[in-house]
């Protein structure tokens with residue numbers, strides 16, 4: 001069976017694409033566990049800047065999922081054939097000049113996760129990515145609010161949630177909060193799975209568990225079907 005492919009995309013830089021990809025892939029891998037000794041989760045970085053590659057390298061053997069750095073559109077076109085995996089999470093570059101690569105990845109995707117920070121300046125770039133790049137492909141997407149600091153109060157968070165609702169952009173119920181632990185994770189070479197078992201770390205980790213539940217919750221939906229040319233058929237609902 002083809003894996004479920006989730007692409008994490010937003011052409012605005014620094015919104016948490018790599019963070020969400022690594023932490024979500026780790027959480028899902030840790031939660032569903034290895035099958036027959038094989039990890040059923042693959043994380044793919046398609047970002048030439050390779051920040052996920054550096055992070056994965058620092059985590060080393062403790063990385064709970066398999067990892068590939070791949071910027072070759074031809075190789076990315078074969079993602080759906082990797083049936084040894086149940087779930088694939090794909091990190092994408094935060095830049096407007098990689099649309100070719102992004103389009104290829106989106107052709108493979110079952111869902112797009114669009115991280116956004118809860119601030120008005122983030123709205124325009126996210127809306128552009130959704131309207132110009134994601135929506136035209138017909139691939140379902142959900143916006144994920146990331147990096148909300150509760151100490152700032154909930155004004156900006158509410159404004160962001162109201163904006164998403166007003167635009168009709170589907171979004172996750174879970175909001176990923178800002179934690180220093182997440183900010184340091186890449187440099188320290190850890191994922192949520194390696195966080196210490198103290199209260200703050202468990203809280204930080206919980207956000208990704210909740211998103212993972214929401215993500216996997218959609219797996220009960222009928223699988224999408226593709227025609228030979230890679231275009232979704234009517235059975236896929238589009």
Ligand SMILES: Nc1ncnc2c1ncn2[C@@H]1O[C@H](COP(=O)(O)OP(=O)(O)OP(=O)(O)O)[C@@H](O)[C@H]1O
Nearest residue numbers: 013014015016017018019094147177178179182183
């Ligand atoms: N929930 C969070 N809590 C704390 N820090 C966070 C959180 N999410 C992201 N960050 C930090 O914000 C910065 C940008 O995050 P990240 O690198 O994941 O974004 P990106 O969208 O992948 O960026 P780029 O577009 O450059 O690839 C990083 O330093 C990361 O550690």
Ligand SMILES: [Mg+2]
Nearest residue numbers: 017018047051
């Ligand atoms: Mg990144």
